[in-house]
Amino acid sequence: MSENKLDSIQFPRDLRKVTQQDLPQIAQELREFIIDIVAVKEGHLGASLGVVELTIALHYVFNTPEDKLVWDVGHQAYGHKILTGRKDVFHTNRTLGGISGFPKMAESEYDAFGTGHSSTAISATLGMAIAAQLTGNTTRQHIAVVGDASIASGMAFEALNHAGVTDTNILIILNDNAIGIDPSVGALKAYFTKVKLDEASEKDNIFEALNFNYTGPIDGHDLDTLLSELNRLKHIKGPKVLHVITKKGKGLRQAEENQVTYHAPGKFDAKTGDLLPKGTEKIPPKFQDVFGKTMVTLAKKNEKIIGITPAMPTGSSLKYMMEAFPTRAFDVGIAEQHAVTLAAGLASEGLYVYCNIYSTFLQRAYDQVIHDVCLQKLPVIFCLDRAGIVGEDGATHHGIFDISYLRCIPNLIIVAPRNEIALRNILYTAQLGLNLPIAIRYPRGRGTLLDWELPFSELKIGQGSLLKEGTDVALLTVGPIAENALEAIKTSSASEKVACYDMQFIKPLDEELLHHIFKNYKTIITIEDGAIAGGFGSSIAEFSVKHQYSNTIEILGVPDVFLEHASVHELQSIAGISSEAIQKTIELYV
Ligand SMILES: Cc1ncc(C[n+]2csc(CCOP(=O)(O)OP(=O)(O)O)c2C)c(N)n1
Numbered sequence: 237m238s239e240n241k242l243d244s245i246q247f248p249r250d251l252r253k254v255t256q257q258d259l260p261q262i263a264q265e266l267r268e269f270i271i272d273i274v275a276v277k278e279g280h281l282g283a284s285l286g287v288v289e290l291t292i293a294l295h296y297v298f299n300t301p302e303d304k305l306v307w308d309v310g311h312q313a314y315g316h317k318i319l320t321g322r323k324d325v326f327h328t329n330r331t332l333g334g335i336s337g338f339p340k341m342a343e344s345e346y347d348a349f350g351t352g353h354s355s356t357a358i359s360a361t362l363g364m365a366i367a368a369q370l371t372g373n374t375t376r377q378h379i380a381v382v383g384d385a386s387i388a389s390g391m392a393f394e395a396l397n398h399a400g401v402t403d404t405n406i407l408i409i410l411n412d413n414a415i416g417i418d419p420s421v422g423a424l425k426a427y428f429t430k431v432k433l434d435e436a437s438e439k440d441n442i443f444e445a446l447n448f449n450y451t452g453p454i455d456g457h458d459l460d461t462l463l464s465e466l467n468r469l470k471h472i473k474g475p476k477v478l479h480v481i482t483k484k485g486k487g488l489r490q491a492e493e494n495q496v497t498y499h500a501p502g503k504f505d506a507k508t509g510d511l512l513p514k515g516t517e518k519i520p521p522k523f524q525d526v527f528g529k530t531m532v533t534l535a536k537k538n539e540k541i542i543g544i545t546p547a548m549p550t551g552s553s554l555k556y557m558m559e560a561f562p563t564r565a566f567d568v569g570i571a572e573q574h575a576v577t578l579a580a581g582l583a584s585e586g587l588y589v590y591c592n593i594y595s596t597f598l599q600r601a602y603d604q605v606i607h608d609v610c611l612q613k614l615p616v617i618f619c620l621d622r623a624g625i626v627g628e629d630g631a632t633h634h635g636i637f638d639i640s641y642l643r644c645i646p647n648l649i650i651v652a653p654r655n656e657i658a659l660r661n662i663l664y665t666a667q668l669g670l671n672l673p674i675a676i677r678y679p680r681g682r683g684t685l686l687d688w689e690l691p692f693s694e695l696k697i698g699q700g701s702l703l704k705e706g707t708d709v710a711l712l713t714v715g716p717i718a719e720n721a722l723e724a725i726k727t728s729s730a731s732e733k734v735a736c737y738d739m740q741f742i743k744p745l746d747e748e749l750l751h752h753i754f755k756n757y758k759t760i761i762t763i764e765d766g767a768i769a770g771g772f773g774s775s776i777a778e779f780s781v782k783h784q785y786s787n788t789i790e791i792l793g794v795p796d797v798f799l800e801h802a803s804v805h806e807l808q809s810i811a812g813i814s815s816e817a818i819q820k821t822i823e824l825y826v
C-alpha cells in the first residue's frame with residue numbers, strides 16, 4: 237500500500253511541495269478523511285466532496301493566505317479547513333468549543349471572510365480587491381467560489397454588476413453542480429444548462445456581457461485542467477469568471493445519487509455510505525413536517541392558498557405542497573427579498589400566501605417585510621422555520637433575532653405556537669382571513685406529540701393560556717420552550733408556588749391575562765428561545781412600566797452575544813433556558 241500523503245500536509249505550503257502527479261492521491265485521501273469524520277460527527281457532506289479537486293488546485297496555485305480565497309455559503313469548505321491547519325481538529329467540527337462548520341475569520345487566517353448565508357462572496361472579495369488597489373498591492377489575487385444556486389441571488393448579481401465595471405484583480409469561480417440543497421431553479425439554471433450543452437453562442441455569454449473574462453465550462457474534477465486554467469488566469473488582470481462543472485457528493489455513490497439527502501445526511505456508515513437505520517418507534521413529527529403536511533390539507537380545501545420558499549423546499553417541507561399543487565407552490569431560489577415582495581404582490585390580489593423562510597434568512601428581507609408587507613397591511617403569512625437556537629450550524633444560522641426585529645414593526649401579528657397542534661391551528665386560522673400580516677415562528681427539530689393531526693380549531697388572536705397554576709412566581713413562555721419551563725417547575729423545590737403561562741402571542745400581547753398575572757404573582761420570569769434585547773421579555777417589561785406595576789421581572793433568553801455552535805441543549809444551558817437552568821432561576825425566587 238502506498239504511504240498516506242495527506243498525513244504530511246498541514247498547510248498549503250506543504251501541499252505546494254507535492255508533485256502534480258501526487259495530487260489525485262491526495263484528493264482521494266482528502267475525500268476519505270471528510271467522509272470518515274462527517275459520517276460520525278454529521279455536517280454538510282455533498283458540497284465539500286464536490287470541490288475536493290478545486291480546493292486542492294486553488295491552494296496549490298494561489299499563495300493563500302496572502303491571496304484571498306472566499307467560499308460562498310461556506311458549507312463546501314471542509315477540504316479547505318483540513319488543508320489549512322485544521323486537520324487535527326476537524327473531528328471537533330460543529331461541536332461545543334470545536335471548529336465552526338463555516339469559514340470564520342477568527343478561526344484561521346486562511347478564512348478570508350466568514351460565511352454561512354449565501355451569495356456574499358463576490359461582494360466581499362470585490363471589497364478586498366478594491367482595497368488592494370487603493371493600497372497599491374498589485375500582485376494579490378482575490379478569488380470567490382460561488383455555487384450555481386447562490387450566484388442566482390440578487391446580492392450576487394449586484395456584486396457582478398459592480399465588479400464588471402472595475403479593473404480589479406478578482407476571479408469568480410462558478411462551481412456549477414446544477415443543484416443547491418434542492419435542484420437549482422430559474423432561468424439562470426436553464427442558461428447554465430445551455431452553456432454546458434454548448435447551445436449558448438459566445439455572444440450570449442452572460443458574464444462576458446457584464447465585462448468579465450469568461451472561461452469554461454471545464455471539468456472541476458480534472459486536476460490537470462484545473463491547474464492549467466488557474467495558472468493561466470492568475471496572469472490575466474481584471475475581473476474573470478471560471479465556470480467549473482462538478483458533481484455534488486463526488487466519490488461517494490449514495491451522495492452522488494441522492495444529492496438532496498446527502499447535502500447534510502446526518503450519521504451514516506463511512507464504509508458503505510448507507511444512512512444509519514432509523515428506529516421503528518413512532519416519534520413526534522418535525523415542526524417543518526407539521527407545516528408541510530398541514531399546507532397540503534389546507535390547500536386542498538382553499539384554492540386561494542399559495543406557498544413560497546426561497547430555495548428550501550426540503551428543509552421547510554413545502555415540497556409536499558409543491559408535489560400536490562405544482563402551480564400554487566413556488567421555489568424561487570435563494571431570493572428571500574424577492575420571495576417576500578412576491579408574497580406581497582400575490583396577497584394584494586386576495587390570495588392567502590404562506591411565505592416560508594428560515595428565521596435567520598428572513599434577515600435578508602427586512603425592508604421588504606416593513607415596506608412591502610406591513611406598511612401596506614398585506615396579510616402575508618410568514619412561516620419562520622428554524623426560529624430559536626438551531627444547534628450545530630451555529631452563529632450564522634440561529635434564528636434568535638426575529639422577535640426583536642419584527643416586534644417593532646406596526647401591523648404585524650407575531651405568534652409562537654407551543655406545539656404541533658397549535659402550529660396547525662394557527663396555520664388554519666391564518667387562511668380564515670386576518671386582514672393583517674402574521675409571523676408564525678417555530679423551531680428546528682421535533683415537537684412532543686404523537687397525535688397531532690386533530691380537527692382544526694380557530695385560534696383567537698392575542699390569547700394566551702394557563703398551563704400550570706401556582707401562587708408566587710409566574711413563568712411566561714412563548715413557543716415550545718414552554719416544555720423546558722414545565723420540566724423546570726417539576727424539578728423545583730417548591731413547584732406548587734410556580735405557575736406557567738403559554739402567552740403564545742408576542743404581538744398583540746394578551747393584556748387581560750397579563751393584568752391578572754401582574755396582580756397575582758410577586759415575581760414574573762419570562763422565557764424565550766431568542767435574543768433578550770428587544771424580545772418577548774422586553775415587551776413584558778414595557779407592559780409593566782406602562783401600567784406601573786412593581787413586580788420583580790426576570791428575563792431569560794439569549795444574552796447579547798453571538799451564540800456559537802453546539803447541541804441545542806448545550807446552547808440552551810449556556811443561555812440559561814434549559815430546564816436545569818430555568819430551575820436554578822426559579823430557586824432564587826421561591
Ligand atoms: C441567504 C441564504 N439562503 C438560504 C441558504 C440555505 N442554503 C445553504 S446552501 C444552499 C444551496 C447552495 O447551493 P449552491 O450555491 O449551488 O452550492 P452547492 O451546495 O451546490 O455547493 C442553500 C439554499 C443560505 N445559506 N443562505
Ligand SMILES: CC(=O)[C@@H](O)[C@H](O)COP(=O)(O)O
Nearest residue numbers: 309311352500551622629680
Ligand atoms: C448551509 C445551510 O445554510 C443549510 O444547509 C443549513 O445548514 C440547513 O439547515 P437545516 O439543516 O436546519 O435545514
Ligand SMILES: [Mg+2]
Nearest residue numbers: 383384415416
Ligand atoms: Mg450548486
